[in-house]
Amino acid sequence: MADTAQTTSGTTVPQEGGFPPFKSQTFPSQVFWLTVTFAFLFVVLWRYAGPRIQGAIAERRGKINAELAAAEQSRRGAEDALAAYEAPLIEARERARGAAEETRTKFAQEAESAKAAAEQEADTVTAKAEERIAALQAEARRHIADVAKDAVIEIVGRLTGETVSAQEAAEAVQNAVKG
Amino acid sequence: MAASPMEQFEVKPLIPIHVGGYDISFTNQALWMCVVVGAVSLFMAVALRKRSVVPTRMQSMAEMSYEFVANMINMAAGEEGLKFFPLIFTVFLFIAASNFFGLIPGSFTVTSQIAVTFTLTALVILTVIVTGFIRHGIGFFRLFAPDAPIYILLFLVPLEVISFCARPMSLSMRLFANMLAGHTMLKVMAGFVITLGGAGGVYTLLAAAPEVLIVGLTALEFLVAFLQAYVFAILSCIYLSEALHLHDNH
Numbered sequence: 001m002a003d004t005a006q007t008t009s010g011t012t013v014p015q016e017g018g019f020p021p022f023k024s025q026t027f028p029s030q031v032f033w034l035t036v037t038f039a040f041l042f043v044v045l046w047r048y049a050g051p052r053i054q055g056a057i058a059e060r061r062g063k064i065n066a067e068l069a070a071a072e073q074s075r076r077g078a079e080d081a082l083a084a085y086e087a088p089l090i091e092a093r094e095r096a097r098g099a100a101e102e103t104r105t106k107f108a109q110e111a112e113s114a115k116a117a118a119e120q121e122a123d124t125v126t127a128k129a130e131e132r133i134a135a136l137q138a139e140a141r142r143h144i145a146d147v148a149k150d151a152v153i154e155i156v157g158r159l160t161g162e163t164v165s166a167q168e169a170a171e172a173v174q175n176a177v178k179g
Numbered sequence: 180m181a182a183s184p185m186e187q188f189e190v191k192p193l194i195p196i197h198v199g200g201y202d203i204s205f206t207n208q209a210l211w212m213c214v215v216v217g218a219v220s221l222f223m224a225v226a227l228r229k230r231s232v233v234p235t236r237m238q239s240m241a242e243m244s245y246e247f248v249a250n251m252i253n254m255a256a257g258e259e260g261l262k263f264f265p266l267i268f269t270v271f272l273f274i275a276a277s278n279f280f281g282l283i284p285g286s287f288t289v290t291s292q293i294a295v296t297f298t299l300t301a302l303v304i305l306t307v308i309v310t311g312f313i314r315h316g317i318g319f320f321r322l323f324a325p326d327a328p329i330y331i332l333l334f335l336v337p338l339e340v341i342s343f344c345a346r347p348m349s350l351s352m353r354l355f356a357n358m359l360a361g362h363t364m365l366k367v368m369a370g371f372v373i374t375l376g377g378a379g380g381v382y383t384l385l386a387a388a389p390e391v392l393i394v395g396l397t398a399l400e401f402l403v404a405f406l407q408a409y410v411f412a413i414l415s416c417i418y419l420s421e422a423l424h425l426h427d428n429h
Binding site: 020021022023025026028029032040045046050055056057 | 186188189190192201203204205206208209212213216219220224227230232234238242246264265268269273291292293294295298299302355
């Protein structure tokens, strides 16, 4: 079964037929070299690769967690800063509203008092004017009586040719006004 | 010139070494074991040289293999099984790398030798037995006696003993036979291509059929190469889990 056209370097290769994996004379060599190479790989993976991979994974996990925590802290800091920034703003707005309210009431009061003063002044002026009107009216009424008396004397003189005394004329006017 | 399909499994000495009556010559198989172990070690060395938080492609692959095996152990044997991580990791990478290197044309498939697969199995089974006795002392024999009425145990205990003893056989045979069969099949198909191709006439055209088949089989062999490494590793985990927990969580 085995090919005899082999040029293995002068070694005593058993070239008899048979199923190669069952040739027991090769077993010591196979087990020996397997043990050597397997042990080497085991040490490499156990002492070098395993811990390094584990370290890398742990480091990455740690870093991710740390950075998540830092991000969370930053977020909280930003929220605090926002609150700190907004607080005086709200206060200022409140104060501005208060000041505006105060000013408005003050101006309203001033306007109120000014109006009251103006009304008072207007009242006095009106009263004085009325007084004067009344005086003027009285004066006018007196003048009318005089004019009526003169007119009575004139009219009676022209109609009857008699002279009426000023006294009589005044009485007559008086009576007529009364009547 | 079509070689025998079995020729690829011939262990041939390259440097003869004899120690105390034992022939421990450095063979073509030993050479490929060194290639496999060297390649895996070199890969790890290069991949983990810098060990950055943001991994390179190779570091990412190394971490993937690590987490793959760690998850496998965690799933099969629980948190406690992680003590055996270095062993399972080495077994998995050694077998997987051997299987994949064996797919290179002209290479030697280390895991196609029963001596190799059986030695690996013996390592796992011995670890199982030693772990079992360290943890449970003589109580480890309860492994053969699950909770059951006595008349059922009469049948169950022999079955469990046979099952336990069959494990090394099945574990080593499965890997060995899969590798052997796959590679033999490829060689046989390749032989058909050469024979048909040389026959001339219509046979030359027919040579395309096994050629296409080889392509498909090679793809299948890649799957088998990974799958067998995975199966070997996960069965090792399950056996270790039994040694740790007996039948408690099954």
